[in-house]
Amino acid sequence: MKITLKEIAKQLNVSPTTVSKALQDYPDISAETKKKIKKYAKQVGYTPSIQAAYLRTQKTRIVGVIVPNFTDHFYNGLIEGVIEKASKNGYLVVILQSGDSQKKEKKMVNRLLHQQVDGIFISLARDTINYDHLNKIIESKTSLTLFDNTTKSINCNKISFDERNESFVATEHLIKCGCKKIMFFRDSLVSQKSIDQFIGYRKALDQYNIPFEKKYVHITENKMDDDAYEFIKALYNSKSEIEGIFIPNHVISLGIIKFFNEQKTVFHNKIKIVSFSPLNGQQWGHSNLKLIKLNGKKMGGKIIKSFLNEQNLLKMKLPLTFSTELLKSKENITNLK
Amino acid sequence: MKITLKEIAKQLNVSPTTVSKALQDYPDISAETKKKIKKYAKQVGYTPSIQAAYLRTQKTRIVGVIVPNFTDHFYNGLIEGVIEKASKNGYLVVILQSGDSQKKEKKMVNRLLHQQVDGIFISLARDTINYDHLNKIIESKTSLTLFDNTTKSINCNKISFDERNESFVATEHLIKCGCKKIMFFRDSLVSQKSIDQFIGYRKALDQYNIPFEKKYVHITENKMDDDAYEFIKALYNSKSEIEGIFIPNHVISLGIIKFFNEQKTVFHNKIKIVSFSPLNGQQWGHSNLKLIKLNGKKMGGKIIKSFLNEQNLLKMKLPLTFSTELLKSKENITNLK
DNA sequence: CTGAAAGCGCTTACAG
DNA sequence: CTGAAAGCGCTTACAG
Numbered sequence: 001m002k003i004t005l006k007e008i009a010k011q012l013n014v015s016p017t018t019v020s021k022a023l024q025d026y027p028d029i030s031a032e033t034k035k036k037i038k039k040y041a042k043q044v045g046y047t048p049s050i051q052a053a054y055l056r057t058q059k060t061r062i063v064g065v066i067v068p069n070f071t072d073h074f075y076n077g078l079i080e081g082v083i084e085k086a087s088k089n090g091y092l093v094v095i096l097q098s099g100d101s102q103k104k105e106k107k108m109v110n111r112l113l114h115q116q117v118d119g120i121f122i123s124l125a126r127d128t129i130n131y132d133h134l135n136k137i138i139e140s141k142t143s144l145t146l147f148d149n150t151t152k153s154i155n156c157n158k159i160s161f162d163e164r165n166e167s168f169v170a171t172e173h174l175i176k177c178g179c180k181k182i183m184f185f186r187d188s189l190v191s192q193k194s195i196d197q198f199i200g201y202r203k204a205l206d207q208y209n210i211p212f213e214k215k216y217v218h219i220t221e222n223k224m225d226d227d228a229y230e231f232i233k234a235l236y237n238s239k240s241e242i243e244g245i246f247i248p249n250h251v252i253s254l255g256i257i258k259f260f261n262e263q264k265t266v267f268h269n270k271i272k273i274v275s276f277s278p279l280n281g282q283q284w285g286h287s288n289l290k291l292i293k294l295n296g297k298k299m300g301g302k303i304i305k306s307f308l309n310e311q312n313l314l315k316m317k318l319p320l321t322f323s324t325e326l327l328k329s330k331e332n333i334t335n336l337k
Numbered sequence: 338m339k340i341t342l343k344e345i346a347k348q349l350n351v352s353p354t355t356v357s358k359a360l361q362d363y364p365d366i367s368a369e370t371k372k373k374i375k376k377y378a379k380q381v382g383y384t385p386s387i388q389a390a391y392l393r394t395q396k397t398r399i400v401g402v403i404v405p406n407f408t409d410h411f412y413n414g415l416i417e418g419v420i421e422k423a424s425k426n427g428y429l430v431v432i433l434q435s436g437d438s439q440k441k442e443k444k445m446v447n448r449l450l451h452q453q454v455d456g457i458f459i460s461l462a463r464d465t466i467n468y469d470h471l472n473k474i475i476e477s478k479t480s481l482t483l484f485d486n487t488t489k490s491i492n493c494n495k496i497s498f499d500e501r502n503e504s505f506v507a508t509e510h511l512i513k514c515g516c517k518k519i520m521f522f523r524d525s526l527v528s529q530k531s532i533d534q535f536i537g538y539r540k541a542l543d544q545y546n547i548p549f550e551k552k553y554v555h556i557t558e559n560k561m562d563d564d565a566y567e568f569i570k571a572l573y574n575s576k577s578e579i580e581g582i583f584i585p586n587h588v589i590s591l592g593i594i595k596f597f598n599e600q601k602t603v604f605h606n607k608i609k610i611v612s613f614s615p616l617n618g619q620q621w622g623h624s625n626l627k628l629i630k631l632n633g634k635k636m637g638g639k640i641i642k643s644f645l646n647e648q649n650l651l652k653m654k655l656p657l658t659f660s661t662e663l664l665k666s667k668e669n670i671t672n673l674k
Numbered sequence: 675c676t677g678a679a680a681g682c683g684c685t686t687a688c689a690g
Numbered sequence: 691c692t693g694a695a696a697g698c699g700c701t702t703a704c705a706g
């Protein structure tokens with residue numbers, strides 16, 4: 001049924017070698033032969049089996065992406081960007097979700113390695129503190145790109161937002177709006193991303209001589225949105241003096257917004273919020289909410305770009321060099337009243 | 338570097354055949370030998386190369402999903418469901434987006450076929466009217482499951498919502514709320530899904546003796562949300578007498594909601610809306626909006642279930658039988674005031 | 675310019 | 691119960 005190289009060779013009275021070479025444009029095949037073979041191959045709709053070729057090329061034309069979750073729309077956009085750019089370059093993309101768990105993340109890396117994908121791209125789970133699995137990827141000569149939540153301990157291509165600066169700007173904005181008592185939500189005590197966000201927040205407070213108070217930092221537990229919802233509700237009922245909230249995470253903001261929409265008036269005009277988000281703000285209907293847009297799709301494209309670059313170096317047998325890219329959010333916060 | 342079957346055989350002084358059989362639990366290998374080989378394999382972390390095995394087994398352990406877009410959160414949930422269930426069963430999932438274009442859909446099917454995936458799952462693009470690519474899948478002995486937007490012209494496993502009934506119930510509900518002039522949004526004139534939705538809408542009107550008026554049906558163009566936004570805005574400005582709106586599509590509802598949130602008061606209390614949606618309603622802050630929840634994740638799981646079932650029949654060399662499953666929405670509409 | 679041969683890492687029908 | 695041999699569909703170093 002399925003047509004093979006051998007079959008084509010037979011039909012055309014040449015050797016399989018010649019067919020294979022012609023299709024790959026080897027310079028030692030005559031133009032005439034190439035033309036004949038290519039024409040016939042096209043006619044019968046032949047394309048070499050990727051699986052069979054793998055045995056020799058060691059390439060599967062598949063890459064894998066591991067994200068913490070699918071709830072955060074940021075990752076949906078990112079995945080879209082990865083798939084779009086990968087498709088254009090002939091790669092298929094396998095998607096996996098770590099559930100923000102180091103254990104699952106390790107399992108998935110193993111599965112991907114087992115499938116012998118050409119590249120693995122990971123936004124680390126928020127509790128990942130051991131990097132054996134990442135070293136294993138590198139040892140197996142598979143391309144590794146870390147994005148969004150990365151780590152300094154591993155030497156590979158990295159792409160993330162300039163979390164420190166973005167958090168500084170967000171916090172500074174709340175301060176400039178007159179807020180002094182500013183809540184900060186944190187989803188992890190160990191992830192690089194969360195640490196950088198915290199540093200940015202602290203830096204802004206310091207710069208404006210606002211004392212840091214531990215009680216204004218809330219660590220969200222597993223169900224980030226529910227946790228945030230309950231927390232803000234309790235805060236509201238306790239007649240807290242909070243003036244501003246900085247939420248560096250879309251999922252957490254879902255919980256907060258849910259509460260605000262339930263309350264309508266009261267809280268609305270009192271508390272100012274800045275949140276990182278992949279969405280447009282207007283849909284939420286909360287005038288004191290300002291979203292700093294994070295463009296996941298763009299980051300997705302950059303991931304593939306860095307991967308293709310590495311593949312190219314590999315092919316040319318050149319030494320690998322790694323880069324760390326810091327992206328900016330899409331728009332600055334300016335119109336928070 | 339990478340350990341092979343041959344290498345293990347050498348270390349253990351047995352033949353590669355024996356190792357292969359032991360690892361697959363062939364009954365003709367002694368328990369003792371099996372134990373020894375398995376232990377060693379585990380110790381050195383050996384797993385057979387999927388790529389190499391393919392040449393004989395013709396299985397890649399990869400399946401592909403093609404959805405119209407990633408904008409509709411319904412598909413995000415669905416993809417999550419597919420990945421979760423597939424992972425549990427040792428399959429990796431490749432995700433592709435057709436952009437609701439038949440042309441792109443065909444290209445992607447070809448790419449997936451080229452990779453020789455074990456199964457392909459498609460929600461057809463809304464303009465797909467030619468099914469050659471689907472027949473090609475079937476001819477190549479690859480499992481095909483159609484979901485969400487399917488077609489009667491192809492014989493394979495199918496899973497979708499009971500669109501006719503859901504649309505009937507939605508329309509009926511608006512009628513029971515006192516609406517007579519009910520708008521219906523439609524995203525395609527040719528897709529089975531859209532046709533069924535239209536039939537349900539018509540049926541409800543007929544049953545309650547409400548004359549069907551063509552002007553109450555609006556066909557959304559490419560950018561569904563923007564189109565819907567502009568349309569509802571114009572409708573509002575023209576002081577239309579519309580009383581209720583039935584939106585059978587989440588992306589369209591995004592445009593409508595955007596407008597309502599801009600208007601706040603006026604429209605709010607006048608027009609009742611029912612929309613299919615994968616989201617929770619409370620976040621939108623529109624009291625006259627009722628969402629009929631479509632559980633994408635559940636559908637995703639069912640897709641894999643039907644696939645595994647087919648793979649099983651194939652393995653047993655039993656004749657294939659196909660099923661068409663109609664799912665219900667998660668909750669009935671009851672609390673629309 | 676062309677092709678015979680080896681080999682990538684497995685699986686399985688067959689022989690013993 | 692074990693293993694030699696063929697073969698899955700390609701690619702490429704080598705010979706001519």
